[in-house]
Each structure stands twice: as C-alpha cells, then as structure tokens.
Amino acid sequence: MTVVSVNKDVEALSFSIVSEFDADVKRVWQVWEDPRQLERWWGPPTWPATFETHEFTVGGKAAYYMTGPDGTKARGWWKFTAINSPDHLEFDDGFADEQGEPVDDLGITHATVKLEPLENRTRMTITSTFDSEEQMQKMVEMGMDEGMREAVGQIDAMLANA
Amino acid sequence: MVVDQLRRSLSDDETDRLFQALADATRRDIVARVTEGEYSVSGLAALYTMSFAAVQKHVAVLERASLVTKEKRGREQIVQGNYEGLQKARHLLDQLEMIWRQRADRIADILAEDDERDLP
Helix, strand or coil, X not given: CCEEEEEEECCCCEXXXXXXXXXXXHHHHHHHHCHHHHHHHCCCCCCCEEEEEECCCCCCEEEEEEECCCCCEXXXXXXXXXXXXXXXXXXXXXXXXXXXXXXXXXXXXXXXXXXXXXXXXXXXXXXXXXXXXXXXXXXXXXXXXXXXXXHHHHHHHHHHHC | CHHHHHHXXXXXXXXXXXXXXXXXXXXXXXXXXXHHCCEEHHHHHCCCCCCHHHHHHHHHHHHHCCCEEEXXXXXXXXXXXXXHHHHHHHHHXXXXXXXXXXXXHHHHHHHHHHHHXXXX
8 A cells, every 4th residue: 555644634724645655765755856757646647747847956946737638738836945855845836827927816735745764665744734725626626637537526426416 | 527516616705714714723623623513602612711702703703604503592502513614625635635645656656667677
C-alpha cells in the first residue's frame, strides 16, 4: 500500500496524507525537485501537467498548466517558501488566469511536504491548508481524472435518488 | 459533473459565509461538538469563558452559514450540526483524498522504473 493514512479536518479546511515509497529520501525528493518528473505525476493521465517554470529556490516560483481532453488549459502557480533538501519543502499554491497571472480572489493553498527515512523506504507526509471551500472545489476540479469525475458523479446521482 | 453541481449548489455569498463562520476557533469548536451530539445554547455557554450572549452570536453566525440548526424546545434552544452544510466540505475533502491517492500511485510507478532499469 502506497498511502498509509489520510486525515481530513472539515472544520479547519485542512488535509494531510501519508504515503510510503520503496526508495530512499533523496530519490523521492527528486520527484519534487525535477520538473520533468513532477509533471509525470502531478496531473492525472487525462489532465497532464506541464511545468513551464520551476525555480526550485526559496522565494522562487513555478508556473504550470494542465491540459484537458478537449484541449482546455487550467493554469496554476507555486511559490516555494521553504526548501531544506532533501526532506522538507513548503510552497504556496494558487490559480492563474490564461496569461499565467495569479488569480488572488480564489485564495492560496499552503502545502508542506516532509520526507522521513524508514528502513529502505521513505515516508512522505503532505499537508494542505485551504483558505476557502471554493478554493478546494477548484483544486478538486483541476486534479481530478475524467474517469473518476464520472464515477463520482454516478455515485452522487445514486445517493441523490436513494 | 459533480464539481459543477457543487459549484451551483453553493453561491459566492454562501461560500463567504461558510468561510467566515469557520474562521473563528470558538465557532469551529462549537461545530465539532454539535456534530457529535445536540447541545442547548446554555449548555454551550457553560463550556466557554464568554457570556451567553456572545455564544448565542456565534451560534447565529454558524446558523446563517448553514453549519448548524437551532430549534426551540420548551425553554431551551437546541443546536445541532447541519449535516448537509457540513457534507459539502466533507465531500470536497473526500475527492481531494482520491486525487492524492492517485498521485501517490503515480509517484510509486515512477520510482518502480528505477528498479527495472537496475536489472541486468
């Protein structure tokens, strides 16, 4: 099992997930540090991510877009607020308009990534704190696979009719 | 699509009210308590070092954000968690969990490629 635990705090609008990987800390760090590896996992297969900018230094920015099945592009930006290689990373994550300019009114997600060595493995803990529910909606919309969206939609419809 | 449904179901005003309601620690505590079981306003007031009127105001803010409901029962005002209001936030977090589970799986796939490369 990759994911070992998930903690969701509805009142505080925060979310954390703990995963374990069969690789050492330095290797797992690379999937964040190297934009070519990062874009292979950030977006779902039907909404792949492309990182146009990835300044991996404190205060540095990242700019990315995700391309949907119909060619629609959803844009976002990061600002790296803490980088302690190879086990601690923090960044602000926000939405951007078509020109790549930040859209401030949707708020900013604060994300913290921590990597810990286990025996021959690495534990990764990610914590995200949201400013508002609307922002969570948008985040979910951008991160979700088309197939999963349909499945969730069907479950919702079933529950609504029950 | 579920996300569109959610967006339609929650107007900007509602989102603002929800956000403001949850921005206060006492109100978050009240929500957490009344989700577990019902409380009277005076029962809640006994838990905090603030006046009955102040607690009543917090409850009113939560009520406007559809996070709690209040009903009169005899001389008491009973506060309960509003299941539907809370469900919207819970629902979004559930979806976020799925997104991150898939991301973790994709990271594991990338790392697994290293092992394949190491094989003779």
